[in-house]
Structure formats: structure tokens, C-alpha cells
Amino acid sequence: MAEFLQFAFSGLTVGAVYALVALGFTLIYNASDVVNFAQGEFVMIGGMTTVFLTLAGVPLPLAALIAVVAAVAVGLSLHRFAIEPARGASAVVLIMITIGASIFLRGAAQVVFDKRFHSLPPLFGNDPIRIGGASILPQSLVVLAGAVVIVVLLWVFIDRTLFGKAVIATAANRLAARLVGIDTRRMGSFSFAVSAAIGAIAGILVTPITLTSYEVGTLLALKGFAAAMLGGMGSAVGAVVGGIMLGLLEAFAAGYLSSQYKDAVAFLVILIVLFVMPHGLFGRAKIERV
Amino acid sequence: MLSVENLTSAYGRIEALHGVSIEVGAGQIVTLVGANGAGKTTLLRAISGVQPITAGSIRFDGKPIERLPSHDRVAAGITQVPEGRQLFAPLTIEDNLKLGAWSRRGADVTPEIARVYALFPMLYERRSTPAGALSGGQQQMLAIGRALMARPRLLLLDEPSMGLAPILVDQILETIHGLKRGGLTILLVEQNARAALAIADRAYVLETGRITASGTAAEVQVDERVREAYLGV
Known part of the structure; x- marks a missing residue:
């Protein structure tokens, strides 16, 4: 039982990060039909910028704030200078553009930062909390709490404000959104900005546990994408559930089978789910009514 | 014009x-x-x-x-009621109408909403229903109502x-x-x-x-x- 709890704790922590990355994928996909494989780089920029600013003597809260702003600026530039000029291009072309942007950002990070691994001091120290024979780091609770706050804020914003409804409207019917006067380009910029902020916050919170480096984004983007697919591309609930499930799957596979197979087991389960439910757990087939 | x-x-x-x-x-x-x-x-x-x-x-x-x-x-x-209605299917009738007034956001749109409901009383009865669940005729009324919201x-x-x-x-x-x-x-x-x-x-x-x-x-x-x-x- 203690073992089970231990795996569950670590799975939940990693899963929360996957969920946030998947949420970023979902937001951008809904607002602009782009699958943004540079999503993981936002996480990297958040972590690395905070690390280097604190090393330069900037207090942690301010460093974190600047890191989020930097990620948002990168997200907006990505949309303005790489995605917008290619508006109307096919999905494959747009995916190639985001992969290119991801490689570019990783390369730039090697120059601006460095190639080593870095960590941040945890917010509430390193003493593990013991629950039912298992132990959990205070920082894991910070990650989980951060994820919950972000998800709730996002939900309230999308569900309770007219601007949020305009985001749903744009996702539901782009043509109609333009015909009622919604500037769908601005909705696209907005989704890139929010996704970048979410990714950066995830990166800052998780760095004390998992460390960060210039290339941490690659695998996170892949896992976040897998989580989004598992939950059903385009569904925010699916992104969160998919992320948590993927994290738990990995943790249990690593614990009960072998840590070498954790990625394989996770992806195998996703393949099986998608084989049985091609639209993911919460996805819906697009039905056009005439 | x-x-x-x-x-x-x-x-x-x-x-x-x-x-x-x-x-x-x-x-x-x-x-x-x-x-x-x-x-x-x-x-x-x-x-x-x-x-x-x-x-x-x-x-x-x-x-x-x-x-x-x-x-x-x-x-x-200039607003348009497009072919095939093109409603925001997951949103309610009332939200569809509010988004119709997007170009005037910030303004009080209650009079326009009341006007649309007076024109199509059926929409008022079902105002909390998602647009996707409406019949063809109701969808057309909503599409017209939404276009009128922009004045x-x-x-x-x-x-x-x-x-x-x-x-x-x-x-x-x-x-x-x-x-x-x-x-x-x-x-x-x-x-x-x-x-x-x-x-x-x-x-x-x-x-x-x-x-x-x-x-x-x-x-x-x-x-x-x-x-x-x-x-x-």
C-alpha cells in the first residue's frame, strides 16, 4: 500500500505537468487549429529564465514573473511571425513550422543559457511529508496546487466571461465567429499567450523536482501531445485527465515493471485507447449538420 | 447604401x-x-x-x-445570416445572442436581446438550451436574431x-x-x-x-x- 501511494504521488506530480502542457496544446488547437510542438519550449523558457535570473541575483518571485512574461513574448512572436504569415497553409505545414520553431528555440537557449542541468530551491524546503507510509515532497504539493489553480482560473475565465465564450465560439465555428465580428487572429494570439504562460508556470514549479535544461521541452511536448490525444484533442477536460493518466501510468509502469519501460508502457496504453476510441476519451467526432 | x-x-x-x-x-x-x-x-x-x-x-x-x-x-x-445558420453549437441561445453583439461589447445589450425575444418568443422559452439542440426553424430564428444583435x-x-x-x-x-x-x-x-x-x-x-x-x-x-x-x- 505504501508503495502504491508512493507511485501515485510521483505519478500525480508528473501528470500535473503533462496536464498543463496538454492544456496548452488544446487551447492553441481550439483557437487556431495549430498543433504547437513548441509547447514544451515554453516550459523550458519558464524554468531556465527563472534559474538564470536568480543566479544573477534577482529575487525568485520577480525572476518567475519575468520568466512568464518572456515566455508570453516568445509565444506572441511565434504566432505573429511564424504562424500568422502561413495562415491558410495545411495542418502538416503548420506542424512543421512549430517543430522548426521548437528546434530554433532549443538552439537559442543553448546560446542564451547553457547546456547544463539546473535546479531551483523548492518553495517549502526539502523535508518530505509522510502520508500512509509514503513520502511526498512539499514541492510536489506546490506543483499540484499550481495546476489546480491554473485549471480553475482558466475554466472560470472561459465559462464565465464573454471573452471566454468568444474563444469557445471561435473553436466551434470560425466562419461564424468572423461574421459576428470576432477578430479570430486576436483569438489566436491570445491562445498562444495563455498557453505560453501556462507552460512557463509549469516549468518554474516543476524545476526544483525534475531539474531543467535547454532540451527539457522536447520530451514534454511529446508527452503533453500524447496526453491531449489520449483525452481527445480539443477537449480541455480531456487534456487534464489525459495528462494525469499518463503521469500515473508512467509512475506505475516504472515502479511495478521497470523504469526502462515506463515510456513504452505509457505509449502502449495510449495506442490501445486510441485504437478502441479514435477520438480519445473525451473527444467528439466532428459532425457537420446541414 | x-x-x-x-x-x-x-x-x-x-x-x-x-x-x-x-x-x-x-x-x-x-x-x-x-x-x-x-x-x-x-x-x-x-x-x-x-x-x-x-x-x-x-x-x-x-x-x-x-x-x-x-x-x-x-x-x-454589415452583418450576415450565413448559409446553414452556422451557430455556435455548444453555446446557449442567450450566449449566441450576446456574441452577436461582440462588435458592441461593453455596451448594454439587454434591449437588443429583449427585441430578439419579442420577435421570436420561442427563443426566450429555450434561452438556456445549447444552439446545437434546436430544430432547423429555431436555428434559423437564432441565426437571424444573432445577426440583429450587432444593430x-x-x-x-x-x-x-x-x-x-x-x-x-x-x-x-x-x-x-x-x-x-x-x-x-x-x-x-x-x-x-x-x-x-x-x-x-x-x-x-x-x-x-x-x-x-x-x-x-x-x-x-x-x-x-x-x-x-x-x-x-
């Missing part, structure tokens, strides 16, 4: 409109008659700015608008009667006529040419991307070719 001159538009390399010119005077209902694929929807979308044009000009109140993005055209007073001066209507039962067709056309009496200018695309000509002031016949006949509704109605091709007489 609206003046389209020599408008051409293409899908890829295939030109769909070959130099179309139409005039819509203030306070009129102008109808556009033509077969499927003639370019009627393309023309309306070009006027709304959601279909790129390759040449020609569109003037609204004398000002050129062909370079304005679609949201600026809505703000200028347009020119309303573009694309096939408002498509797929509706005959009794609903009469009701929708009567509503359109009522909107005109209230001072709204309307450009109506309708496959039901007889019904459209009955409420229109002027009419244009669009065939394979070209205007082939025009005049007052009464003139077009008695035109031999129009009677044969579109009125089935």
Missing part, C-alpha cells in the same frame, strides 16, 4: 465571380436569384470580408470597404428558408419583411425565388458568376427567362 462594382473572386485558380456589380439602396430589400453554384454565397461572403476578392470594389455609404477585415465591416454595420444597417441573408417546412418559410419571410418595414436594408439570397421576389423591391439574377438580369422585383418576375428558369412557369 451598398455598391459592388466589377467584383471578381476565385477559389484557388477557379474564378467564381467574373465582375459582378450590384446596388442596394437604403431601406430596400434586394434579392439575388440564381441556381446552385452561381456564386450567390461567394458574393455575400466577399461583402462580409470572409472570402478574398481578386479585383473590384465594395462601397458602403460611399466608403470603400473591400480592404477592411471582416470584424471592421461588422462594426461598420446592423445592412443585413445579408443567405438562404434563410433552406430546409424549412413551408409554414416556417412563410414565417421567416414575413419576419424579413417586417425588418425592412422597421428601416433595415436587406440583401436576400434565396432559392425560393417566387417568395423572395414577392417581398423584394429589386432583384438581380446571377448565373455562373455573372449578373444576367436586373430590375425591380416586378420586372424580373415577368422576365420570360426568369419565369422559365427559376419560377417554373
Whole structure:
């Protein structure tokens, strides 16, 4: 039982990060039909910028704030200078553009930062909390709490404000959104900005546990994408559930089978789910009514 | 009020409109008659700015608008009820209406919502229902209501009667006529040419991307070719 709890704790922590990355994928996909494989780089920029600013003597809260702003600026530039000029291009072309942007950002990070691994001091120290024979780091609770706050804020914003409804409207019917006067380009910029902020916050919170480096984004983007697919591309609930499930799957596979197979087991389960439910757990087939 | 001159538009390399010119005077209902694929929807979308044009000009109140993005055209007073309604299916009736007033966000839209509910009481009864769950007739009412929320001066209507039962067709056309009496200018695309000509002031016949006949509704109605091709007489 203690073992089970231990795996569950670590799975939940990693899963929360996957969920946030998947949420970023979902937001951008809904607002602009782009699958943004540079999503993981936002996480990297958040972590690395905070690390280097604190090393330069900037207090942690301010460093974190600047890191989020930097990620948002990168997200907006990505949309303005790489995605917008290619508006109307096919999905494959747009995916190639985001992969290119991801490689570019990783390369730039090697120059601006460095190639080593870095960590941040945890917010509430390193003493593990013991629950039912298992132990959990205070920082894991910070990650989980951060994820919950972000998800709730996002939900309230999308569900309770007219601007949020305009985001749903744009996702539901782009043509109609333009015909009622919604500037769908601005909705696209907005989704890139929010996704970048979410990714950066995830990166800052998780760095004390998992460390960060210039290339941490690659695998996170892949896992976040897998989580989004598992939950059903385009569904925010699916992104969160998919992320948590993927994290738990990995943790249990690593614990009960072998840590070498954790990625394989996770992806195998996703393949099986998608084989049985091609639209993911919460996805819906697009039905056009005439 | 609206003046389209020599408008051409293409899908890829295939030109769909070959130099179309139409005039819509203030306070009129102008109808556009033509077969499927003639370019009627393309023309309306070009006027709304959601279909790129390759040449020609569109003037609204004398000002050129062909370079304005679609949201600026809505703000200028042109809204469209698109073909196939195009509602925001996951959102409720009330949210669809509120988004219809997006170009006036920040303003109090309660009077407009009340006006739409007065026009279509059915929508008020089901105001918390997702738009996707409505019947065809109700969806059409909501699509018209949503377009009215922006307080347009020119309303573009694309096939408002498509797929509706005959009794609903009469009701929708009567509503359109009522909107005109209230001072709204309307450009109506309708496959039901007889019904459209009955409420229109002027009419244009669009065939394979070209205007082939025009005049007052009464003139077009008695035109031999129009009677044969579109009125089935």
C-alpha cells in the first residue's frame, strides 16, 4: 500500500505537468487549429529564465514573473511571425513550422543559457511529508496546487466571461465567429499567450523536482501531445485527465515493471485507447449538420 | 447604401465571380436569384470580408470597404445570416445572442436581446438550451436574431428558408419583411425565388458568376427567362 501511494504521488506530480502542457496544446488547437510542438519550449523558457535570473541575483518571485512574461513574448512572436504569415497553409505545414520553431528555440537557449542541468530551491524546503507510509515532497504539493489553480482560473475565465465564450465560439465555428465580428487572429494570439504562460508556470514549479535544461521541452511536448490525444484533442477536460493518466501510468509502469519501460508502457496504453476510441476519451467526432 | 462594382473572386485558380456589380439602396430589400453554384454565397461572403476578392470594389455609404477585415465591416454595420445558420453549437441561445453583439461589447445589450425575444418568443422559452439542440426553424430564428444583435444597417441573408417546412418559410419571410418595414436594408439570397421576389423591391439574377438580369422585383418576375428558369412557369 505504501508503495502504491508512493507511485501515485510521483505519478500525480508528473501528470500535473503533462496536464498543463496538454492544456496548452488544446487551447492553441481550439483557437487556431495549430498543433504547437513548441509547447514544451515554453516550459523550458519558464524554468531556465527563472534559474538564470536568480543566479544573477534577482529575487525568485520577480525572476518567475519575468520568466512568464518572456515566455508570453516568445509565444506572441511565434504566432505573429511564424504562424500568422502561413495562415491558410495545411495542418502538416503548420506542424512543421512549430517543430522548426521548437528546434530554433532549443538552439537559442543553448546560446542564451547553457547546456547544463539546473535546479531551483523548492518553495517549502526539502523535508518530505509522510502520508500512509509514503513520502511526498512539499514541492510536489506546490506543483499540484499550481495546476489546480491554473485549471480553475482558466475554466472560470472561459465559462464565465464573454471573452471566454468568444474563444469557445471561435473553436466551434470560425466562419461564424468572423461574421459576428470576432477578430479570430486576436483569438489566436491570445491562445498562444495563455498557453505560453501556462507552460512557463509549469516549468518554474516543476524545476526544483525534475531539474531543467535547454532540451527539457522536447520530451514534454511529446508527452503533453500524447496526453491531449489520449483525452481527445480539443477537449480541455480531456487534456487534464489525459495528462494525469499518463503521469500515473508512467509512475506505475516504472515502479511495478521497470523504469526502462515506463515510456513504452505509457505509449502502449495510449495506442490501445486510441485504437478502441479514435477520438480519445473525451473527444467528439466532428459532425457537420446541414 | 451598398455598391459592388466589377467584383471578381476565385477559389484557388477557379474564378467564381467574373465582375459582378450590384446596388442596394437604403431601406430596400434586394434579392439575388440564381441556381446552385452561381456564386450567390461567394458574393455575400466577399461583402462580409470572409472570402478574398481578386479585383473590384465594395462601397458602403460611399466608403470603400473591400480592404477592411471582416470584424471592421461588422462594426461598420454589415452583418450576415450565413448559409446553414452556422451557430455556435455548444453555446446557449442567450450566449449566441450576446456574441452577436461582440462588435458592441461593453455596451448594454439587454434591449437588443429583449427585441430578439419579442420577435421570436420561442427563443426566450429555450434561452438556456445549447444552439446545437434546436430544430432547423429555431436555428434559423437564432441565426437571424444573432445577426440583429450587432444593430446592423445592412443585413445579408443567405438562404434563410433552406430546409424549412413551408409554414416556417412563410414565417421567416414575413419576419424579413417586417425588418425592412422597421428601416433595415436587406440583401436576400434565396432559392425560393417566387417568395423572395414577392417581398423584394429589386432583384438581380446571377448565373455562373455573372449578373444576367436586373430590375425591380416586378420586372424580373415577368422576365420570360426568369419565369422559365427559376419560377417554373
